[in-house]
Amino acid sequence: MRLLLICLSVEDTAYAAYTTCKRKPGGRDLKLVVSPPPFIKKKRTTSKVLWSVVIALLPPVVAAVYLFRLPGLLVLLTCVASCALTEAAVNRVSGKKIHIPLAPTLITGLILGLLLPAKTPLWIPFIGGVFAIAIAKEAFGGHGSNIFNPAIAAWVFLMISWATDTLTQPITFYDFGSFLLNRQAERLVEASPAFVLLGGMFLFLTRLIK
Numbered sequence: 001m002r003l004l005l006i007c008l009s010v011e012d013t014a015y016a017a018y019t020t021c022k023r024k025p026g027g028r029d030l031k032l033v034v035s036p037p038p039f040i041k042k043k044r045t046t047s048k049v050l051w052s053v054v055i056a057l058l059p060p061v062v063a064a065v066y067l068f069r070l071p072g073l074l075v076l077l078t079c080v081a082s083c084a085l086t087e088a089a090v091n092r093v094s095g096k097k098i099h100i101p102l103a104p105t106l107i108t109g110l111i112l113g114l115l116l117p118a119k120t121p122l123w124i125p126f127i128g129g130v131f132a133i134a135i136a137k138e139a140f141g142g143h144g145s146n147i148f149n150p151a152i153a154a155w156v157f158l159m160i161s162w163a164t165d166t167l168t169q170p171i172t173f174y175d176f177g178s179f180l181l182n183r184q185a186e187r188l189v190e191a192s193p194a195f196v197l198l199g200g201m202f203l204f205l206t207r208l209i210k
Helices: 046-093 102-114 123-135 150-161 176-180 193-205
Strands: 017-022 029-034
C-alpha cells in the first residue's frame, strides 16, 4: 500500500502559492501549486467580449440614425451621455476614483436608446440612463454584480412610468423592403430588422453566442 501525502499552503490563495513537501525523510520533494480559479483559461477577455457586443450594436444604430435622422441620433446620444454622467457621479459620491468603463456604458446606452421611440422627449431617455446605472447596476454592486440587465430594467421602468411616450403600436412587414428598412417603425430598433440580424450573425460567427 502506498501513502500519498498532500500538503496544502495556508497562504492567501489570491495569488499562486508554491508549497514544497517531503513524502518521507530523504524522499523526493513534491511541489504543489495552489491558485484561484478559473483553471481553464481562454485568450478571449471580458474587454474583447464587450467590444464585440458594441460592434454588433452598430448595424441597428446606423439603420436607426439613417431612418430617424436627428431625433433618433439625439435619443441615442442622450442615453449614452446619461449613463456616462451617472457612472461618474456614482464614483464621486462613493469616494472612488472617477472611471467610466467605455464599452459597458456604450452597451447600456445604445440598447436603451434602441428600445425607445424616436419621438420620445429627451428627458425620458436621460432619466432612463440614470436609472440603468444608479439603480439597476451600481445599487447591486456594479459591473458583474447586477442581477438585471441595466438597459432592460430601465426600459421597463420607463414604460411603467411614462407609457404614453414609450409604448408603440405593433409593426407589420409586408415585403423584403420593409424588412430591410421599415419606414413604419417607431422604435429605433425597428428601423431595420435585417440590420439587427446582421449584428446577431456577427456574434454567432465570433462564437459569442451559440
